[in-house]
Amino acid sequence: MPHSPPLARRDLLQAGLDLLDQGLSVFDGELRLVAWNRPFLELLDFPPELAEVGRPFADFIRYNAERGEYGPGDPEAQVAERVSAARTCSPHVRERRRPNGNLLLLRGEPLPNGGFVTLYSDITEQRYLEDLSEHQNQQLDERVRRRTAQLENANAQLRRANAENTKIAAALSRSEARLRLINDTVPMLIAYVDRAQIYRYVNKGYAEWFSLAESGIVGRAVADVVGSEVYAQVAGNLQRALAGERITYEYRMPRAGQTAYAHSTLVPEIGSDGQTLGAFVFAHDITEQKRMQAALLQAQKMEAIGSLTGGLAHDFNNLLTVIIGNLAALEEQRGSDPAIGDFVAPALQSARRGVQLIRRLLTYSRQQPLEPQAVDIARLLADLARLIRRSLPDNITLTSPVSSTEASDLFALADPALLESALLNFALNARDAMPGGGCLTVSAEAVELPADAPETAEFDVPPGHYVSIAVADDGCGMDAQTLAHACEPFFTTKRLGLGSGLGLAMAQGFVRQSGGGMRIRSEPERGTQVEIVLPQTAPPLAAAPSLASPAPAANGALVLLVEDDNEVRRVVRQQLIELGHPVIEAENAEQALAMVEQISDIAIVVSDVLMPGSLNGRQLSERIRHNRPQMRIVLVSGYADDAPRPGDPPVLAKPFTRQDLARALARTEQESDA
Template structure:
């Protein structure tokens, strides 16, 4: 194996650093304590449109200000006063970051930092096209390669001139050392990971940010092989891009690595250094971290998945409600026709109970998936937790034991039940992820009195419903616990969590007038404590109409429903209530029958039907021509059934005969 080549001398290092500096898309200047120019790069002259002859070592800062004043950049006013003010401000230099619009319309971001021995360094960035930088990457890299070639030729010419100036060698060597220190300071300050790798895959240069990224001390990267610095895991991902760069091809790629216990992502561009003879000497590395960008992309994908699930759930709910209408309607009819048949009821009653549980399950899924916020109401917390526990048990593996402890008396809180269920389910799923090998999940509630010093919840004194969700999982350290409410923050791998669950739960609880506190330690599990304001539910008022026997009518009913099985069930329910029935398969057919049969008194119609006329359009056209006619709508969509925009009664599927009778009574009164 050939020994590693000797490290470059200080002149070569200066040239390499200056070449890398000129490759940046940002302008850089360094002025000493006497406000004289000691270092710059070509982008500085291009961004501020200064002539090259103005940029010389030792050029006073005032010359640049005067040049700008003479070309009218400072507006009207005494030119000498404007120049003096800007020079005085530079002399009393303070760190700053500012934006400035150039006369040509470009917007520059200026960042100034002091140097250890007085003087200052300024970084000029063109941020006008920042949003479009990814689309311009290829074009910029071509320009970057061209600047490398041009600068290489200039440095070769400068090296020849330096060789002829033997009497200046000592002074120039000292100046180069000072410039090297300044350039290193500049490279260590800019937020880019910079490095240079030779053709033997050995680092010849790396700035401080590059060393920190891979966990090496400053200066410990130079002279080491790429594999040794970045490790086998990362090297396996970058092996092919490195080969392409050493073959003379510019390449951009992304990679991931484990850093301080977290998975982080970076994007790198390798720009080969090629001689005029076509020989590749090595390549420059320009890298920056994209972990947060990846997290945002993952969060967006998760949000799109949730939106798709919500839309899918709504459509499935309609179909399932139609199916359950048939199942419940037939079972209820069988039970009504054979009320004293114990053998029949032995089979019918469990089937009815299971079908009704299916109705509740669909309602719960719709609650989780709906996009608009629900209205807060008085919720009995113990009953809600009892129902949710059944869903949680089905969602968790058998290795996790679920237990509940609700208060002996009823505890009501003024809260959105769907939002509360969603928050509690999120806590339970987080607990599941914290107990991969099994454990215990406990959910409890009780009424508590909070005093003025209840600082953990940040709520006003008063009576609250306390909900506790505790697990004995892996727990969280203090650093993680401090960020649990941050949107998009998650410790889960990409694709397994959006980082929005706890932040949304926190916002929901605060909007409900409550508070939340999370207690956790590594290896000790996690306990979520949530308080919500207590409320007194409105007393149930017995409605005489519900107690009275349901009226049976003899009026002719037109039933419009496109599903044959649903139509058959509803027709039988109407017949059992004493109504003669005629049927239509769609809205157009129903309209034609209404015009031909004057005895029709009531229309019972599904909301969603094929044929171009839905139930609401049918109702509008019928009432326009027959205002005395009564209409009852049916819908398998929860949103349609809850829509209060119309005065017409909307009967939510599935329903039984008594529900239909009440809807007909309501239509009679309207």
């Protein structure tokens, strides 16, 4: 293949620069213009005649100052200020608003021998040309044809100027070195591929992207350089570009042990005969952008779970109030009957587990306050082991190596019910991972995590003393892809109906909310270990022995029960009657206000917080207290956002027992006496 004359190579490089979507200018150490491209003039609205080799940098500043580009002030003072700053140019990136409203991103880099190169990007529009219209394609074709004609004319001039070839070649050699420096400085991956899919040019950034030297790419086939995985993604796009179509796409590749993403635009080069000679490649790294998109998607999932859980809690707790209330009454009245007791006890146990499930969901969505306390980890694991053994098949052995010497130090600050629930979830997952049998190990120990320990960063916790609890199995394990998604909400590898995909996600949320951290280690066919660390705390002080206080005696005061759900109202009414209170009922706050005004004997109001109508339970209590300050009020709620507030009456969470209701009523009596 014959070599092109030097001037042709310079024009070819200039043509390539003019195809960039970004503006480019290069000034030498004397602040005189050395190189530029057409987008530079267009983005900054400079007249073409202003751009010529050797033009002082001050002329461009003066042109902008005289048309008010830098605001009011003395134009010559503005010129002097900016020229002085340019002489000490350092790497910089800044944004600049043009008078026409366009926003430009300026990236400047000093050159080794003085001067600087500046890259201008119009960031008011999308950076990448994905959906060019047919009209734009025609414009591009016309531009290429014009450039081809210019190249042919330049070749003719070179032939006529053959006698000056030596001098021109030396000048072009310097120009090529400058353009190479510019291309290597531009923060973009640039390459040129001929019609045989052979690399003919790559810049420094492109070579570094594939961890190769530039000399190790030029002359090699695309498939050999990028590898089979990447080539399978880009082959179709490359063929379309070499057929004359300008195309934009994304691809991924393994890089530095992680998955990297690139956004690439292929611009075909069309010869004078209409045939495609090759394609320019303009690409850049979008890995961080992809990471941010994934983080946003995860945040949106979490927001959706929080919204769903908050509404679910109210309705589900109403159902549990009815279920537990009726079952508790049945157990109290007929508990000695074996035909009934054998069925009521497990039903009550399951209903109460439903209460814990709702608490876990609310904690995970950050709508339920934790109830942290000093938890005796050794005792909790012992109780948990007894519970787990009943659900394990005979071919799975359970070990829990916690020594007696360690037991006295194993106190963690956490919500005991949620901790037990999380560990039970880990154990059941381990059981499901060993269908053919194996060993399940639940262990705990006190650990110190200093600031420089890798575990501190891995758990993402501050330095300090922690209790580590690990649940390990030797089951089927997880591959890297499954492990990466294991804690995502709704992600599960179990068959439909066997898993919700929320267990690990909720456990991780609870642990983080408790000030701890969680990590999972797993390999296919080598088992899984789930380890959590929770802040270590001192054992609780021994409480003085006291006799259990009986439920407060009722004083027969008239109770107004305000509840819109008929079944819940029936259960609570029965509990109040059993406590010795006569009861009247209202379905909403408006009815309740009317009854309070008309019936002076009402001494206590028990009201749901969330009700239909213009007033909720809190607003109802405020109205009643304004008119009758001595009125005793108890609020009941099954909703996540109905936690007690300063100045509120007692708030009783659904579902509750008759004893819970009695204690709440007694508290209102004590407060009214005070």
